[in-house]
Amino acid sequence: MYRVTVERSFVAQHFLTVPDPGPEGEVHSHRFTAEVGFEGPELDEFGYLVDIDAVKAATTTVVDRYRDTTLNDHEPFAGENPSVERFARIFCEAVVAEVDADVPERARVKLWEDDEAWASYETAL
Structure with a gap:
């Protein structure tokens, strides 16, 4: 299985809206780190799973949408x-x-909200 991953860090704010959120219910910042990955068993005719520059550009576009x-x-x-x-x-x-x-069969984002905690989402393509 081939994998290509691009990483970007950025700061964004949020506040939780669950009952009794404690201090997380106030606006606060996180330094997020997004690990964006694609995977699949085959390469294209040029030997790429996916164009890394395209993944970098897409990741930057999404980061820019949420940064600050x-x-x-x-x-x-x-x-x-x-x-x-x-x-x-x-x-x-x-x-x-x-x-x-x-070519890729799957995409995944692993999103760190600090140095200790992350969540991920994976989808079939």
Whole structure:
């Protein structure tokens, strides 16, 4: 199985909307690190699983959308608790929509919200 991964870090804010969120219910920042990966058993005619530059560009586009903003203010989070799990799915789906890739079978985002905690989302392509 081949894998290609691109990593980007950025700061964004959010506040949790669950009952009794404690201090997480106030706006606070996280230094997120997104690991964006594609995998599949085959390479294309040029020996690529996916064009790394295309993955870098797509990841940058998604990071730029959320960098230095409050996640709660973005439409995908409307009426939803902006958990790191939900953010991983939203981030993954946004990158996949930006990358034109026929060969990979799966895409995954592992989204660190600090040095100790992360969530991931994986989807078949």
